[in-house]
Amino acid sequence: MKTSASQKSAQSWDQGLPEQVCFRVTRHCNARCRFCLAPPDGAHPETGTLLHRIDWLLARGVTIFHISGGEPTIHPGLAALIEHIYAQGGKPRLTTNAIAIPDTLLPVLRTTGTLVKVSLHGDQAHHNQMVGVRSFEHTQRNIRRLVEAGVQTSIQTMVTADADWVVDWVADFCLTLGVRRLSILPFIPRGSGVDCKDEFGLSPEQRRSLRAHVKEKRHKLNGRLDIRWLDFNARPIHVVEADGSVVLEAATNAMDKVLGSIPVSECMTTIINSIRDKNEFG
Ligand code: SF4
Numbered sequence: 226m227k228t229s230a231s232q233k234s235a236q237s238w239d240q241g242l243p244e245q246v247c248f249r250v251t252r253h254c255n256a257r258c259r260f261c262l263a264p265p266d267g268a269h270p271e272t273g274t275l276l277h278r279i280d281w282l283l284a285r286g287v288t289i290f291h292i293s294g295g296e297p298t299i300h301p302g303l304a305a306l307i308e309h310i311y312a313q314g315g316k317p318r319l320t321t322n323a324i325a326i327p328d329t330l331l332p333v334l335r336t337t338g339t340l341v342k343v344s345l346h347g348d349q350a351h352h353n354q355m356v357g358v359r360s361f362e363h364t365q366r367n368i369r370r371l372v373e374a375g376v377q378t379s380i381q382t383m384v385t386a387d388a389d390w391v392v393d394w395v396a397d398f399c400l401t402l403g404v405r406r407l408s409i410l411p412f413i414p415r416g417s418g419v420d421c422k423d424e425f426g427l428s429p430e431q432r433r434s435l436r437a438h439v440k441e442k443r444h445k446l447n448g449r450l451d452i453r454w455l456d457f458n459a460r461p462i463h464v465v466e467a468d469g470s471v472v473l474e475a476a477t478n479a480m481d482k483v484l485g486s487i488p489v490s491e492c493m494t495t496i497i498n499s500i501r502d503k504n505e506f507g
Contacts, residue, residue, distance in 0.1 A: 238471075238485040245289035246282065247464040247474075250275055250306065254296040256322050257357030260383055260418040260425060262457075263295060268467035272302025276309055277490040278465060283313050293320040295467065304333045311337035320344070320381070323367040324360045331374040340377045342408065343368050345398070347382070347391035355383065372403055379406035381455065385425035386412070389435045392452075396442055399450050408455040409439050415457070415478055 252268040254261070279290065290310050297303055298321050310317040319334070323343040334341055345368065346352045349361040371378040382395045392409060399407050411432055414422035427435065436454060443452040458476040465471050465487065473482040 239285055242282065242285045242287055242471075243463055244287065245291060245463075246287050246471075247462055248279075248282075248290045248292050249294055249465060249467045250292055250297045250300045250303065251295040252467045253299055254294060254322075255299055255324050255358070256296065256360060258355060258417070259357060259421050260355070260385070260412060260416075262413075262416045262418065263293070264417045265295065266467075269295075269300070270467055270469070272300075272305055274469070274489075275300075275302060275306055278469060278487045279306065279310055279315070280313070281487050281490075282465065283310075283315055288314070289316045289318060291318045291320060296322055296324070298323075298325055298327070298330070304330055307333055307337050307339055311339075318342070322356065322360065323364045323371070324358075325363065326367045326370060331370065331376065334371070334376045335374055338377070340379065341371055342379050342381050343371070345380050345382060345395060347388065348394055351388070351391065355385075368402060368404070378404055379408065380404055381408040381410060383410045383412060384427075384435060386427050386431055389431075389438055392435070392438055392442055396446060396450060396452065400446075404450075406451045406453070408453045409435075410455045410457065411435060413457050413476060415474075415476075419478070 249263060250270070252263060252266045254265055282290070292303070292306065294300070297319060300306075307317045307319070317337055317339045318341075319339050320342045321344070333339075343364065344356075345364055346355040352361045352364070353359050368378060368380070380395060380399055382391055384391055395407060399405070411427055412418065412425045414426060418425065439452060439454050446452060457474075461473045461475045461482075463471065463484075464474045469487045469489070471484045471487065473484055475481055
């Protein structure tokens with residue numbers, strides 16, 4: 226039997242998935258960052274749906290799952306998802322604003338060796354302004370809890386125009402708390418960030434200067450703190466969206482490429498059909 230062109234392309238997009246993906250478990254969030262790369266869009270899949278997507282991705286060679294959102298800690302199935310990835314031989318990673326870390330999550334993060342990256346953007350006033358809610362105290366306290374619980378914890382910091390002082394502030398904060406890795410993200414105009422690019426966007430000169438500052442700091446703190454430059458402009462990233470679509474995310478939304486969608490499991494299809502039948506005939 227011959228394969229049509231559309232069948233070929235439908236077959237091919239999921240053959241070349243990379244070893245690691247960004248895996249969004251929700252688009253709900255308890256913060257309101259003005260620069261948010263993935264602002265709320267209403268998508269909040271059930272745990273069963275997410276478990277199916279994990280299995281589907283594992284079967285295609287994905288092993289490292291960078292769990293993100295929205296804010297993943299507000300998904301009630303987060304611990305189960307992490308345990309499932311680990312039990313199936315995958316490697317869970319978690320990016321969180323750490324506003325709320327349930328007690329029950331800490332041992333799961335530790336025993337599964339999950340690397341946790343917490344977003345912290347500067348001192349109290351600056352951080353609260355950046356995330357749009359008064360969360361600094363919660364985030365700071367939860368970073369301490371993570372470190373004390375033996376969870377491998379790093380910090381990531383978004384740096385906007387004229388705010389490169391936060392590099393020094395957050396580096397000191399890491400050293401004080403015993404955090405060993407810091408990722409510096411220069412602002413990029415994606416998601417909600419498109420609306421504030423005139424205010425937050427770095428000029429080429431500011432970007433060069435910030436990069437040089439980070440390099441100098443990295444050199445100075447070598448052996449005590451691993452400071453990284455994390456530039457989303459550098460190369461496209463495979464993102465599994467909360468609605469199940471798989472997107473190759475580039476520097477801007479306009480450059481993104483939707484590769485396809487993870488099919489709904491047969492089990493889920495049966496459930497959906499039975500709900501439809503009930504609605505239509507019951
Ligand atoms: S950047 Fe993260 S913490 Fe901030 S609103 Fe977006 S999803 Fe929430």
